[in-house]
Amino acid sequence: MQIVARLHGYPPRHNAGAEWMVHSMLRALVERGHDVSVWLSRYTDDREAYDLDGVQVVPLETRLDAASAIRKADVVVSHLENVPSAGAMARGYGRPLAVVCHNTHLPSFRQMASGDTALAVYNSQWMRREAELFFAEYPRSVRPRQELVVRPPVFAEEYRTKPGDRVTLVNCNLEKGGALFERLARRMPDVQFLAVRGAYGEQILPDLPNVEVLDHVSGHEMRESVYSRTKILLMPSSYESWGRAGVEAMASGIPVIAHPTPGLCEALGEAGVFVDLHDVAGYESVIRKLLTTRAEYQLVSKRAKARSAELDPANELSAWCDAMEALAS
Structure with missing residues (x-):
């Protein structure tokens, strides 16, 4: 054809x-x-x-x-x-x-x-x-x-890598959670964050010593440029009909903390960690727990890999x- x-x-x-x-x-x-x-x-x-x-x-x-x-x-x-x-x-x-x-x-x-x-x-x-x-x-x-x-x-083998050490947001516009990301970075100066410039929307890119900003990244480069440097992915979106970035991250067992939109709930399933996008303290609490409690991180990571396999x-x-x-x- x-x-x-x-x-x-x-x-x-x-x-x-x-x-x-x-x-x-x-x-x-x-x-x-x-x-x-x-x-x-x-x-x-x-x-x-x-x-x-x-x-x-x-x-x-x-x-x-x-x-x-x-x-x-x-x-x-x-x-x-x-x-x-x-x-x-x-x-x-x-x-x-x-x-x-x-x-x-x-x-x-x-x-x-x-x-x-x-x-x-x-x-x-x-x-x-x-x-x-x-x-x-x-x-x-x-x-x-x-x-x-x-x-x-999402073909898991194209994204699978060893997770890094950053707390990451992909596309830092307001609807994707850019304002929350900035507030978290200011509240948590001891944590390293990674901000990835998105393809659309006005970007909120914090000028802070604990935030590294990456320019727009091609999908073919996400594994090496983003997920290999990410320990936790944030998806505090006000609207998502699905949540592709979260599914890509789960291929590597990266925990995803997300706002419970219907699309994200379906995409992430039981592997997602859901926190309301207005609950800044809630996001901070979950991030710190995952960064400091190995058993908790491994549990969420195991669920993420299982969900990735389900989404073949x-x-x-x-x-x-x-x-x-x-x-x-």
Whole structure:
């Protein structure tokens, strides 16, 4: 098959969880022998097309015609802001559209239910249940012809390493917990923190002697640059539909302290240590306990590794490939 994805950004320039999820899914199609290309809708510093794990990425700066690629495609894939325009082009050329849904916000569901969607992919069982509520509340919406749950695929062997000694936050914007991270770093000057600049949002990067700031890190470099230096990962997000960074960290048995959003509760399961994002003292208490009590750390680490094994993506990726091939038949 020829599969064309219309997306706004892509690794290694844009390293958000949504883009790495889609890349893992597209890579699985490449491994099945299909031709996969990604056509970007935002300008980047890239002026030439490039290859990432067999996926051909065409930057907007090349000034090549995405519509012509969609016209020749067997299946079109899109997500987030590009769903309306990709859906219009897919409909115009009579091509099936697969939409990957990354959040439960109303615009996402409305775009997915616009009538153009042949396959909707939800990133969690929670999101699928929220979609059911959406269709019940908006009965005139057009339900996708097929629906599938593919949890953001994380291959544990690609992230597994020996944990380091830092308390880490990946993406330091307000919604991901940047303000809490700064308060913790100020309250705990004896603890070493690692702040990783995110792909989006205004970053809160503490200028403190116990905080090291890393620039934006490609997903291919997270194991060596981030997880090999991390002893505890923080995910005090006000909203997460899943929590890919937490799953990546658990591959190495790194404890994850998180705010109990529905997505994070599903992703981390019993391996997660959940503390309300407004409870700064609670976060400090858990961090200190994990740093000073070896038995407690080993227990949480063991649970993290077990949860990582449970989230093997092989079966869900196989179902995704089967569904895409069925669309083109």
